[in-house]
Amino acid sequence: MIKTFKKGGVHPHENKISRNAALEQLIPEGIIRIFLSQHIGAPAECIVAKGDKIKTGQLIAKANGFVSANVHSSVSGTVLGIENIADYQGIKKPAICIQVEGDEWEESIDRSDEINRDLSKTSEDILAKITEAGLVGLGGATFPTHVKLTVPKGKTAKAIIINGAECEPYLTSDHRVMLEHGEELLIGVQLLKKAVNVDKAYIGIETNKQDAIDNLKKIAEKYSGIEIVSLKPKYPQGGEKQLIKSITGLEVPDRALPIETGCIVSNICTTFAVYEAVQKNKPLFENSVTITGKNLKAQKNFIVRVGTPLSQLINATGGMPENTGKIISGGPMMGRAISNLEAPTLKGSGAVLFIASDEARRGTKSNCIRCSKCVSACPMGLQPFLLYKLAELNMLEELKDNSVHACIECGCCLYTCPANLPLVDYIRLGKTRAMKHIVKPK
Amino acid sequence: MDSTILTAVIMLGVLAVVLAAVLYIVAQKFKVVEDERIDGTESILPGANCGGCGYTGCRAFAETLVKTDDISGMFCPVGGNAIMTKIAEYLNKTIESKDSETAVVRCAGSCENRQRINEFDGATSCAVMAATYSGDTDCPYGCLGKGDCVSVCNFGAIYINSTTMLPEVDEDKCTACGSCVKACPKLIIELRKKGPKSRRIYVSCINKDKGAVARKACKVACIGCAACRKACTFESIIIENFLAYIDPNKCRLCRKCVEVCPTGSITELNFPPRKPKIEVQEQKQDNVNSETITN
Incomplete structure (x- = not known):
């Protein structure tokens, strides 16, 4: 049976043009820069000094607090120091700069291609390995994985849900991992199950990736308690709350975490990273990135080291197409435009998308005609047209009354709006302002 | 027929009197005493x-x-x-007199001085733009030019100059209410003393980057070279984070800092134009000539 969630959602043209490009390693050259803040929460604390010789996979910054994650070097070479580096959006943040010299890995990392099927590790061991490896959610939010796997007191986990929906148009990196590293992925799922002591796991995959579904179903016969669920393609199925609804039919209550429904959701790439961290002793310093765009010379799915300058990724695909109008980090729906091409990649960078200039612009803005298309499209059951107006007028109390906190910023409303109103722009602003308002009443 | 009308009039009349009395009593009883x-x-x-x-x-x-x-x-x-x-x-109370103030825009990064490296396609709002990224130029501190200050001004005292794409303050209309100061997400607008004859000197830059970085982003950026501080005889210039700030309470409007600033980031307003010395002499001669003629 093909499942999906009921409320709202849209289905943009899929454009998965890079789906057949196999994963390729990309080794950076020159100077790479690794941000101390690769995740949500406190930035990591640097533990290397200028002039230090480091190896690939060596710990270079330590987690600073519980909601934080370790950062490891993605290359071997010499530390040049800490500098303030502009990120994709041009905002300067401290980063460790490393001169790349060869590619010598830490001895503790198992670099063989052999699949390690040993599942004897205890739950504590697995969690400790995940914490040590600095794993964060690679779906985009980069929330530290060990925090997610720590079930709060009084709550019980019942199932692990693996997010293989990849509902954003263009993106294919999860798809490639499912095809090329199916068995490792399922071992990762077994490890996650063990880490939180549950015996049921679901992998939700949209039917536009039928080959991945077939591949994983075949391998899953060997492992107990893993169910592959086919999902009807619909955006934003990869949203945590939407995915839980699609697979289990349970609704995550307002203002609550998914654990209320007994589900822990993890991304495909994160699960693969769990396998590598626990079975191969390999910390998180590289991840799969889709480089795509209709006018690119070559569509690529790269395994990219964290901190590689964006310009090197572009060069590796044959240079930037001439008529590029916009470059986006992430998918076209939720991704953010990139203003700095020298910026280094992050742990959570999942894609770089080139949009041609004729498709890059938004339509001309006109007036809201109260057609309520945005209301029908909102997967959270909000009224985007109202929130937009309230945010524009800075009416914070009313924004709170209309549950602006529940907005997941998926962009369905903006996609569907016939008046081309900048709905998400303002709702996001209003949300930040209203949330600050809650914390610090004037 | 006549008696019906008469009865109605009398009944309504009596009712009106009774209700008026009730209203009067209530009004007296619950009177709100306001100063x-x-x-x-x-x-x-x-x-x-x-x-x-x-x-x-x-x-x-x-x-x-x-x-x-x-x-x-x-x-x-x-x-x-x-x-x-x-x-x-x-x-019959005492007040403190205050110097009248006006808003000043501390950014001179016009299209000519500060190259645009990208274009923002989102909502026409500085607040949205500032929340999204660092801006459409290399200077992450400068004016975004989307006009949040213009839309909050109740007096029509601030407008975007169409050639420089920077906001300008009409000081005759500006009342120094401070709404533009609150609206600017980059904190560029400041309320400053209007000064004698509306003459003011201020640093029209808030870039806190190192000199070389700031200069690369904008031709008229303050590079924190401290030349103005050395030139100032009244110790009115403070330099913090590679950025100069002129204390309006100490500044005596001598304009020495304006002359020494290598990037021209110090703005002077409403001063009479400076006359080069040679011209002054010529003009004097002219004056003498004209005097002689009239005499």
Whole structure:
């Protein structure tokens, strides 16, 4: 049976043009820069000094607090120091700069291609390995994985849900991992199950990736308690709350975490990273990135080291197409435009998308005609047209009354709006302002 | 027929008298005693309801002025000293006179001085733009030019110059209510003393990057070279984070800093144009000539 969630959602043209490009390693050259803040929460604390010789996979910054994650070097070479580096959006943040010299890995990392099927590790061991490896959610939010796997007191986990929906148009990196590293992925799922002591796991995959579904179903016969669920393609199925609804039919209550429904959701790439961290002793310093765009010379799915300058990724695909109008980090729906091409990649960078200039612009803005298309499209059951107006007028109390906190910023409303109103722009602003308002009443 | 009309008129008349009496008694019993001076004060206030005083409109400010004994800290920026003195006389209280202020835009990064490296396609709002990324130039501190300050101004005193794409303040209209200062997400606008004959000197840059970085992003950026601090004889210039700030309370408007600034990031306003020395002499001669002729 093909499942999906009921409320709202849209289905943009899929454009998965890079789906057949196999994963390729990309080794950076020159100077790479690794941000101390690769995740949500406190930035990591640097533990290397200028002039230090480091190896690939060596710990270079330590987690600073519980909601934080370790950062490891993605290359071997010499530390040049800490500098303030502009990120994709041009905002300067401290980063460790490393001169790349060869590619010598830490001895503790198992670099063989052999699949390690040993599942004897205890739950504590697995969690400790995940914490040590600095794993964060690679779906985009980069929330530290060990925090997610720590079930709060009084709550019980019942199932692990693996997010293989990849509902954003263009993106294919999860798809490639499912095809090329199916068995490792399922071992990762077994490890996650063990880490939180549950015996049921679901992998939700949209039917536009039928080959991945077939591949994983075949391998899953060997492992107990893993169910592959086919999902009807619909955006934003990869949203945590939407995915839980699609697979289990349970609704995550307002203002609550998914654990209320007994589900822990993890991304495909994160699960693969769990396998590598626990079975191969390999910390998180590289991840799969889709480089795509209709006018690119070559569509690529790269395994990219964290901190590689964006310009090197572009060069590796044959240079930037001439008529590029916009470059986006992430998918076209939720991704953010990139203003700095020298910026280094992050742990959570999942894609770089080139949009041609004729498709890059938004339509001309006109007036809201109260057609309520945005209301029908909102997967959270909000009224985007109202929130937009309230945010524009800075009416914070009313924004709170209309549950602006529940907005997941998926962009369905903006996609569907016939008046081309900048709905998400303002709702996001209003949300930040209203949330600050809650914390610090004037 | 006649008697029916008569009865109705009498009945309604009696009813009107009784109800009037009831209304009068109720009005007397529940009378709200309000200080007459509140109305008086409100009529003196300009009635702009801009909130520049910190209260919600002129009525609320008038109420506070009447109720509070010590009103020395309160000030109506729109009315200025003239109105405040009137109010003080009316209420028999003392006020502190304040120098009149005006908003200044501390960014001179026009299209010519600061190259645009990308274009923002989102909502036309500085707040949205600032929340999204660092801006459409290399300077992450500078003006975004989407006009949030223009849309909040109740007096039409600020507008975007179409050639420089920077906001400009019409100081005759500016009341220093401070709404643009609050609206600017980059904190570029500052309220400064209007100064004698509206003459002002200020650093029109808030870039806190190192000199080389700032200069690369914008031709007229403050590079923190401290030449102005050395030139200043009144110690009115503070340099912090590679950025100069002129303290308006110490500045004597001598304009030495403007002359030494290598990037031209110090702005002088409303000064008579400087005459090069040679020209001055020529003009003097001209004057002499004209005098001789008239004589």
